[in-house]
Amino acid sequence: MSAPRSRTRHALGRVLAVIGRSVALFVPVFLVATFVTFALRSLSGLSPARIQLGEEATPEAVARVEAEWGLDRPFLVQYGDWFKGILHGDLGTSWTNGADISTLIGVGLGVSLSIATFALLIGVVVGFVLGTLAALRRTTWIDRTVTGFVTVISVMPAFVVGIVLGTVFAVGLHLFPSAGYVPAAQGVGPWLAHITLPALALSFDVIADVARQLRSSLIAAYSENYVTGAVVRGLSPRRIFFGHVLRNGLGPTLATLGLKFPALVGASVVTEWIFGLQGFGRFANDAAQSGDVPAVQGVLVVSIVLVVTFNLLVNLVLARVTPASQRGV
Structure with a gap:
């Protein structure tokens, strides 16, 4: 019983350490970012009047009008409130x-998060399959075909x-419908x-990045001494791949996803215009075009939270999956 408990405590310690480091980084970054974000109004010279x-x-x-909005008070008092x-x-x-x-962003964010999450899922699954296939069949026509395909879709x-x-x-x-959006609460199928x-339109870039990074990481992992040792010990190719190569090659690929999800949420403005969706990206664009500074500030705050949250999730997965992260390397 002592060994399982020790492993559990060790795993919990790693998770808590990752969370502690992320929080220690998030607090000062959030304070500085929100202060700079709030200073946008003074720097822009815009006014609700x-x-x-x-x-x-x-x-x-x-x-x-500015007094009605409380803009006649000292800057730091406004920022504090x-x-x-x-x-x-x-x-x-x-x-x-x-x-x-908050309500306006919540409505738009639901649309963009749905699209970004699905795009990320498509990109990770397809990119993982292509990258793994290219690495296992490196220097063959399959590898060249996959490399050419991801190069084309990346541009x-x-x-x-x-x-x-x-x-x-x-x-x-x-x-498929040519435009519009249906919330998941009204039916998963229509959603x-x-x-x-x-x-799909947003996933191409993710597919290319995941496939290329995973291919390079897996090929590099196959050249490591621990793989040679596993072959000498007589381990099967399947066990070598899943037990050694994949776990060590996943780290760089997961790290590239750290900023992908927030970027997809922001990039969704393009597809939102094409498919007639009123999402987070389009809301941000409309707010900037109209000079609605509080709305722009809200968009930036939510974007900061998205970036930090998703990176925390990626770091937690890295700490659990990759051996190098478990050792604190």
Whole structure:
């Protein structure tokens, strides 16, 4: 019983260490990032009065509107109130329509997270299969075919892929809806039907990155001494691959995914325009175009949280899966 308990305590210690390091990094980064984000209003020179009253508004009218929004108070007081609101999930109020920004972002984020998650899943599964196949059949025609394929799809812009997919599978073959979004709560089938084409358009870049990185990592792992030792000991190729090569080759591939998911959420604005979706990326674009500073600030805060959260998850997986991470290397 002592050995299993020791392993459990050791594994728990690794997880807690990863969480502790991530939190220690997250707190100062979040404080600095939110401070810089909030300073955007002062740096931009934008004002809700200019949006609501127009450029010809009198100084008195501008001062009255800014006082209503609390912008006549000292900068640090405004930042303190805003930061307290963030900690309670309150991202403020939109300058353009007076709506709650947290609610607006929540609606758009549900769309973009659905597309980004599905795109990441497609990219990881297909990229894993292609990268593994190329590594196991390295220097053969299979390896060259996979390498050529991922090279081609890596340079194809998402908006071009989206237009082609929409034209062929939605307009031409009528297999998928050409526009719109249905929440998963209203049915998994319609939800998947509406996010499949946008997710496919975004997944090409993930497929290429995962396949290339995994191929390189697996080929490098096969050249290590521990693989030679496993062959000498008479282990089967299957056991060598899953027990030694894959576990050691996964680390760099998982690390590349650290920023992929937040990037997919941001990049979804392209596919959202093509497929008529009102998601997080499109909301961010509309807020920036209209000069809605509180909305832009809310988008940046949510983006920071997404980046940190996803990187924490990747680090936890790395600590559990890869032997090098388990040893703290």
